[in-house]
Amino acid sequence: MYDFNNCTALRDINLKHPGHSLDALQRRVNRELDALENHFPDLTAKVNGMRGELKKLGLVPQTTYLYMQGHHIMNNVVMKLLIPVCTALRRERELEIRRLAGHDEQFRNELTGYENSLVNVEVVLRRNVAYKTLFHYEWLKHDIQEYLKNGVPKSQAATSVPKKG
Known part of the structure; x- marks a missing residue:
């Protein structure tokens, strides 16, 4: 690293x-x-x-x-x-x-x-907390929530990313 x-x-x-x-x-x-x-x-x-x-x-x-x-x-x-x-x-x-x-x-x-x-x-x-409005932040947050809720591996959760916008 x-x-x-x-x-x-x-x-x-x-x-x-x-x-x-x-x-x-x-x-x-x-x-x-x-x-x-x-x-x-x-x-x-x-x-x-x-x-x-x-x-x-x-x-x-x-x-x-x-x-x-x-x-x-x-x-x-x-x-x-x-x-x-x-x-x-x-x-x-x-x-x-x-x-x-x-x-x-x-x-x-x-x-x-x-x-x-x-x-x-x-x-x-x-x-600054403006990063919380970024798409990637929402993407990451959604991914973590999916994992915690369902134990879905990241590779599967990444395909169900919320749409940008």
């Missing part, structure tokens, strides 16, 4: 060229896949055979993140993107305050007021 998390973590984020980080991530994943195929060539056919089974369970590239550890996504993807963006926005606002201030005292007062209004982005995200 450590290798997987290490491989899928975003590294250096350049706000002017954010695609570079995604390209580097893709290269790391491809390198890891190549290494696994070379190290375990006899399992390649089995892994390829599982692709269809996983797709039936709803595991497609667009939903893969749902099967990752939430704290890994939060710490190594979401926060890695949000912190540089928030920092850049904060600097922009501080420069605007400086530009609009008539004198140093006004600048300090405005800047202090602005700084006191700031909240750590991680705190804001942890307080």
